[in-house]
Amino acid sequence: MLQLVADGFVIGSVIALGAIGVTLVYSILQFANFAHGELLTWGAYLAWTVLVGITAVAGPIMPLGPFSFGWSLLASLVVAALATAALALLLDRVLFRRLRRRGSAITLIMASFGAALVLRNLLQFAYGAVPEYYSREIQVALRLVPRHVLGGLRITPDQLFVLGLTAFTVVALHVFLTRTTLGKAMRATSLNPQLARVTGIDVDGVIRATWIIGGVLAAVAGVFSGLTVQLWPQLGLDLLLPLFAAAILGGIGSVYGAVAGGFIVGLAESLSVPLIGAEYRAATAFAALIAILLVRPTGLFGERP
Amino acid sequence: MTAALRVEALEAGYEPGLPIVRGASLTVAAGEIFAVLGPNGAGKSTLIKAVAGLVPVFAGRVALLGRDITGRAAHRLAHEGLGFVPQTENVFVNLTVADNLDLAASILKVPRRQRLDALYALFPDLARQRKLLAGRLSGGQRQMLAVARALVGAPKVLILDEPSAGLSPKLVGLVFEKLADVRTGGVTIVLVEQNVKAALAIADRAAVLVEGRERIVGTGPDLARDPQVAALYLGHRGGGA
Numbered sequence: 001m002l003q004l005v006a007d008g009f010v011i012g013s014v015i016a017l018g019a020i021g022v023t024l025v026y027s028i029l030q031f032a033n034f035a036h037g038e039l040l041t042w043g044a045y046l047a048w049t050v051l052v053g054i055t056a057v058a059g060p061i062m063p064l065g066p067f068s069f070g071w072s073l074l075a076s077l078v079v080a081a082l083a084t085a086a087l088a089l090l091l092d093r094v095l096f097r098r099l100r101r102r103g104s105a106i107t108l109i110m111a112s113f114g115a116a117l118v119l120r121n122l123l124q125f126a127y128g129a130v131p132e133y134y135s136r137e138i139q140v141a142l143r144l145v146p147r148h149v150l151g152g153l154r155i156t157p158d159q160l161f162v163l164g165l166t167a168f169t170v171v172a173l174h175v176f177l178t179r180t181t182l183g184k185a186m187r188a189t190s191l192n193p194q195l196a197r198v199t200g201i202d203v204d205g206v207i208r209a210t211w212i213i214g215g216v217l218a219a220v221a222g223v224f225s226g227l228t229v230q231l232w233p234q235l236g237l238d239l240l241l242p243l244f245a246a247a248i249l250g251g252i253g254s255v256y257g258a259v260a261g262g263f264i265v266g267l268a269e270s271l272s273v274p275l276i277g278a279e280y281r282a283a284t285a286f287a288a289l290i291a292i293l294l295v296r297p298t299g300l301f302g303e304r305p
Numbered sequence: 306m307t308a309a310l311r312v313e314a315l316e317a318g319y320e321p322g323l324p325i326v327r328g329a330s331l332t333v334a335a336g337e338i339f340a341v342l343g344p345n346g347a348g349k350s351t352l353i354k355a356v357a358g359l360v361p362v363f364a365g366r367v368a369l370l371g372r373d374i375t376g377r378a379a380h381r382l383a384h385e386g387l388g389f390v391p392q393t394e395n396v397f398v399n400l401t402v403a404d405n406l407d408l409a410a411s412i413l414k415v416p417r418r419q420r421l422d423a424l425y426a427l428f429p430d431l432a433r434q435r436k437l438l439a440g441r442l443s444g445g446q447r448q449m450l451a452v453a454r455a456l457v458g459a460p461k462v463l464i465l466d467e468p469s470a471g472l473s474p475k476l477v478g479l480v481f482e483k484l485a486d487v488r489t490g491g492v493t494i495v496l497v498e499q500n501v502k503a504a505l506a507i508a509d510r511a512a513v514l515v516e517g518r519e520r521i522v523g524t525g526p527d528l529a530r531d532p533q534v535a536a537l538y539l540g541h542r543g544g545g546a
Contacts, residue, residue: 181412184411185412187400188408191399191400192397196380198383198389198390201380
């Protein structure tokens with residue numbers, strides 16, 4: 001039982017970080033970006049590319065303490081986060097910004113489907129369909145709770161790293177949104193873009209910040225997924241529906257809702273495995289979504305009528 | 306003397322080739338209250354939104370204190386001395402009264418404490434309710450907050466889109482009294498109004514807009530007596546529409 005909860009939090013970390021990007025783009029730009037899952041895949045593969053490059057130049061890097069990875073993965077994560085933010089900005093520049101000026105929300109949604117196809121196939125063309133790994137080191141899971149207590153709990157140092165960095169990222173984002181001028185400007189813009197403009201907020205700047213934050217978090221989520229499972233070109237596609245389920249059940253537009261939704265979906269997926277088997281666990285995300293929307297149609301943290 | 310706001314042969318609208326404002330020209334002197342009146346669909350709101358950078362300008366020129374601001378983005382104008390109060394959804398309802406004003410102060414980078422103290426002195430009701438969510442304010446208080454928010458950056462010109470909309474006559478009186486106080490503080494006020502009687506009572510001068518351009522311009526008392534103005538409002542609807 002405890003083990004399933006811990007696994008759920010690890011899966012939930014990836015979903016929560018990805019769902020934050022989905023919900024931020026929705027709240028500021030008013031459209032559902034179905035290409036967001038591909039940002040996770042690109043982030044994961046960009047980090048892998050940098051990692052391979054560092055290893056080729058500097059030779060094999062020793063793992064840091066109990067982890068399966070060395071400093072090279074952390075450096076790769078930083079580079080991939082920046083590059084994924086740049087990719088998100090580029091996508092907005094060449095596609096979404098033009099359509100925002102002329103098209104409707106449905107045009108943007110359809111364009112995001114197209115962008116997702118292009119990004120996924122480009123990646124598959126470049127990297128092939130064979131799964132990759134950041135590290136092939138074998139990790140010994142730490143036993144945190146003995147087996148006789150609720151089935152016990154074992155967790156790998158990499159999983160602890162994922163949980164810790166997710167917690168840090170969520171707290172940092174909370175501080176950013178509530179304490180900084182740009183964060184408050186983002187909240188104001190999501191509520192009322194026209195009023196934000198006449199209040200002096202540069203909405204185009206807010207939109208750029210939204211893509212940057214969404215891109216960075218997508219890359220982190222992609223690397224976490226690659227670190228705890230594996231890398232493959234369908235990574236983002238597999239996560240897309242859980243990301244949207246998390247964003248919607250948390251209350252689309254709410255960052256805190258996306259985080260809560262991410263963990264709820266992760267837990268629902270993990271806890272359902274012994275009941276219905278791993279094949280159908282993705283369906284439990286939608287069962288959780290429907291159950292919550294029946295009770296609270298705007299989602300857990302939804303504020304809009 | 307330099308006009309606070311000058312609009313020359315302005316054409317503006319939402320769709321290229323379909324202007325709603327069609328060649329409007331207005332001159333607002335510094336320190337005056339200027340009302341823009343007109344029947345529904347005359348282009349009043351579009352005119353002031355075009356001035357405030359919220360609606361595309363197709364032709365003509367807008368000058369703020371002698372500087373050309375034609376087509377400039379709304380957020381830049383907020384930094385350059387133009388305050389704007391939209392007709393509806395004019396406060397951030399999910400933020401407290403204090404956060405609404407703090408946000409404007411932090412964006413506009415004005416000396417926060419001093420400016421906010423001055424605003425709370427001007428709007429004592431808001432000072433008492435600074436911790437209340439803006440969405441919980443009454444219609445009149447919300448309008449006061451909207452005006453206060455637009456004043457945070459100490460604008461030279463304050464433009465309001467139908468500040469009396471949805472308010473009881475008593476509250477309209479209170480809001481307009483406050484606008485008179487704001488003008489006394491040296492701010493030029495331009496307001497679009499459907500409530501002709503209340504607007505002409507407070508305005509130094511006014512323009513009646515018809516089909517996207519000014520038809521009559523004159524002082525408040527002159528327009529209040531002008532039979533053409535009443536005729537334009539379809540039969541003496543001076544008490545508000």
